[in-house]
Amino acid sequence: MSNDSIKFCGLNEPFSDYGKARFAVIPVPYEKTTSYGKGTANGPIAILEASRYMELYDEELDSNTAESGIATLKPVLSDDSPEALTEKLRSVCAKVLQDKKFPVVLGGEHSISLGMLLALKDYYKDVSVLQFDAHADLRDAYQGSKHSHACVMRRIREHAPAVQVGIRSFSDDEADNVKKERKNIFMAAEMHRRDCTQEIINRLGKNVFITFDVDAFDPSIMPSTGTPEPGGMGWYDVLDILRAVSKERNIVGFDAVELAPNPQTTAPDYTVARLVYRVMGYVNQGIQ
Numbered sequence: 001m002s003n004d005s006i007k008f009c010g011l012n013e014p015f016s017d018y019g020k021a022r023f024a025v026i027p028v029p030y031e032k033t034t035s036y037g038k039g040t041a042n043g044p045i046a047i048l049e050a051s052r053y054m055e056l057y058d059e060e061l062d063s064n065t066a067e068s069g070i071a072t073l074k075p076v077l078s079d080d081s082p083e084a085l086t087e088k089l090r091s092v093c094a095k096v097l098q099d100k101k102f103p104v105v106l107g108g109e110h111s112i113s114l115g116m117l118l119a120l121k122d123y124y125k126d127v128s129v130l131q132f133d134a135h136a137d138l139r140d141a142y143q144g145s146k147h148s149h150a151c152v153m154r155r156i157r158e159h160a161p162a163v164q165v166g167i168r169s170f171s172d173d174e175a176d177n178v179k180k181e182r183k184n185i186f187m188a189a190e191m192h193r194r195d196c197t198q199e200i201i202n203r204l205g206k207n208v209f210i211t212f213d214v215d216a217f218d219p220s221i222m223p224s225t226g227t228p229e230p231g232g233m234g235w236y237d238v239l240d241i242l243r244a245v246s247k248e249r250n251i252v253g254f255d256a257v258e259l260a261p262n263p264q265t266t267a268p269d270y271t272v273a274r275l276v277y278r279v280m281g282y283v284n285q286g287i288q
């Protein structure tokens with residue numbers, strides 16, 4: 001089955017209708033600069049496939065989020081440079097925002113997040129970024145590219161303030177930057193020892209773009225990613241932060257990136273599908 005034929009949640013009309021939908025899911029199976037495990041190009045289709053088996057009733061929120069309408073757009077395909085993909089995705093996201101939909105991007109490698117951020121910034125002017133990730137992604141360049149997945153937060157920070165959570169891996173080059181940005185970077189070990197939720201929220205502006213690298217999760221529940229790191233976040237750790245952010249800030253966009261599906265275990269694919277659906281539910285019940 002191709003990406004083209006699978007809708008998020010396996011929805012049919014009228015709930016999958018773009019015209020009426022609150023949410024627009026944009027699959028971006030882009031993989032150009034991954035460095036270790038490959039396969040994130042298959043992330044979007046695995047998330048869409050897994051999402052067909054979810055219950056649409058959300059047991060935490062006591063609601064059926066899909067009734068707000070979730071359209072699944074055609075995948076944004078590119079074999080070009082990350083810079084070209086950035087511009088392409090920026091224009092797809094811009095259209096979704098003009099049409100008053102909430103954009104949800106399914107990756108694909110993390111470098112795609114810049115295009116979405118630029119569209120959100122064009123539209124809202126004032127956007128801050130909340131990154132869930134094992135990696136700081138603050139290198140200025142990696143393997144000759146300034147637009148590698150390993151540099152995405154460095155590029156994003158050139159356009160918007162960012163708060164980084166779940167971080168537990170960076171290079172000695174990045175360490176200086178991490179020290180400089182210490183107040184906006186919440187290490188996984190620190191978050192393990194104490195509840196940082198309110199401090200995280202306090203560092204964010206009114207409009208928040210959430211970029212979620214699935215390797216923020218512990219490899220025990222998220223082995224299907226290119227560069228897994230021990231000591232990651234659990235399911236409820238993540239939800240507690242997302243729920244709190246949705247109550248105090250205006251979430252304006254969400255992406256889930258770096259899932260590299262393993263055919264032997266579908267649980268991680270399903271975990272990301274549930275995460276995406278839960279975030280949609282939080283957005284629905286948030287302050288917007």
Ligand SMILES: [Mn+2]
Nearest residue numbers: 134135213215
């Ligand atoms: Mn990462």
